[in-house]
Amino acid sequence: MTISYIEILSAGVACCAVWMCGVTGITPLLRLLAAQTALIAVITALLGARLHEPHYFWLAAVVLCVKAIAIPAYLSWAAGRLHIRRDIGTVLNPMVTLLIGGGTQTAGYFLAPRVAVLPLGNVGAAGMALVLLFIGMLLMLTRRLALSQIIGFLVLENGIFLYGLTQTHGMPLMVEMGVVFDVLVGVMVAGLVIFRLNRSFEHIDVTQLRGLRH
């Protein structure tokens, strides 16, 4: 069985995500997110070279600029303004989360053939995309800080993007661009809400938001 460059890079992306499970500092989390997304941009460009489709290079450039540079930079600026260094504590111990993440990666490897599009030949990448999906959810559920929940959402979104990229080869460019734009606006809006949360509640601990439970 041969493993393509794309599959190796996808595994790298998933490793970044697993690593994120065990990290609580905001700066390392954002660096890992940026590295992960940059790897996805490289995969996009490689696919473009393999398929001789120039529009993939555009997509790779947009992903690199928006999702790997602009969004992490914005979030780290926001964290600086809010004086947040690390997550105030997680629902699950980070080490336990890390173990679950590692287990997921193994499971993703075995699940891959069941969700992959076999004729396109990036079977492993499909499994790794699932790993990203799951870890994104895991981060959103176990982190208490509103900012880390956004990071979890971005990991989830990266998983969907990776799956679409390696398993379909053909999401229309306009749709992909629209999705990237929506994510960008979403992060901006969520960031603004976080500033508001911090001003009104003097914290951004989502487990403490329970005024509306009737």
Added chain:
Amino acid sequence: MNTLCWFFTAPLLIAALSLWLRIERRLPWIAAGLMVAQLPLVAWLCLPVFSHSAPVTTDFGLDGVGAAFLLITTLVASASLIQAALLLPAERAQDEAITARHLRQFYLLAGLFLAAMYAVLLAHNLGYLWIAMEATTLISAPLVFYHRTRHALEATWKYLLLCSVGIAFALFGTVLLVAAQHTAGGSSTLHFGALLKHAASFDPRLLRLAFIFCLLGYGTKAGLFPLHNWLPDAHSEAPAPASAMLSGALLNCALVAIWRLSQVMHAAGQDGLVRELLVPAGAIAVLAAGLMLVRQHDLKRMWAYSSVEHVGLLTLAIGIGATPLFILHALNHSLVKVALFLLAGGIIHRYGSKALKQVNGLLRSAPAWGVLLAAAGFAIAGSPPFGTFLSEWLLLRDTFGAGHPLAAVLVMAGLTVTFVAIAVHVGRILFGHAPQEHRTLPAPVWSVVPAALLLLALATGLALAPPVMTMLTHLAAIGGLR
């Protein structure tokens, strides 16, 4: 120029005018006027669909179901904006936390929100449909935050996050839909018409997975139980006109997305899965929402839970493949629910509280409103002679007919509990001691829009002659297959 652009004139004009400082005072009425003028425009644009049906080949287009929901959305928006012109300036006069800038923001967002909803309904490419749907979340989240309170902020955060995650699943479903075509070989598309044509050749395994993820995603956005968690918070914290639009128009948009997916599944011969998922989900949602309605302490949360119930009914209608009923019930629900939210806005303004405990004696202190609220309460609980009764009754009949007696029994139980719960809550509002000190009485003109909506709901109940059903069936056939 493309005729579809005309749909976006009024919403985008409202958004643009809200940025123009010099018309600040007149803005609410200008917006309401523009939206009312939009109503005949949309009707005129949708008219060709009723007579002849050319299949849509472009990414954006007009089909039967889309046209019906465009009309409903426009109706909801014009009613909401007329009431907003009455309510929001009056609220602003009392609450100094709301500034003129917030009011302008409301109109900017409302215009963009409407444009995004139109885009959802016109989209015939499921990729663009997704983008427009995510846009509706991002635009309407700040609308929920209009009152600038802590509760509103919490609701905004919950709405933004839960719906974004939900809708991310729908994106995964959409991607899987493309993947399902690759397994079969050949080119891939996301165009609704092309999907219907080629659905039979897709990889059934990935297609089923795609439907499940899309259902999870758009179901979250529609507030389908048990994914409804954000809905009561967002709908109760938003200002009344925004709640009316969220409940009467946006939920429909998400359901139209589910309907489109169900049509693709139908074309692929996967009806079984659609039925297995949607029928129980809808029936359970009706019962669960009915039970949750019993323990409510807040006027607007009550109507929000009632929306969860009606989303359940609409999901059931999609599940059994009754598209005409889906349109009819969506229309009835939108009419009555918008009337209720607008009435609630006035009542809350009058009593200065949303708590059911503090809202009493409405019938004595404002008889016209009391009568309207009683009528609307009966209508939303599905009593004759309102349209909701007819569509719920037809839906029950078809559910039995389609061979789902258990689901029908669950729905009947749910509807009964809902009726009792709403009757008790509304009864408490109507009777009892009115509090001594009232704020200034709002003018009688405030009750015109809810009354008009209720009359329309009454008309759909009384005028449901066979020709109307034939027309709806025809309308449903234009877009989909059934």
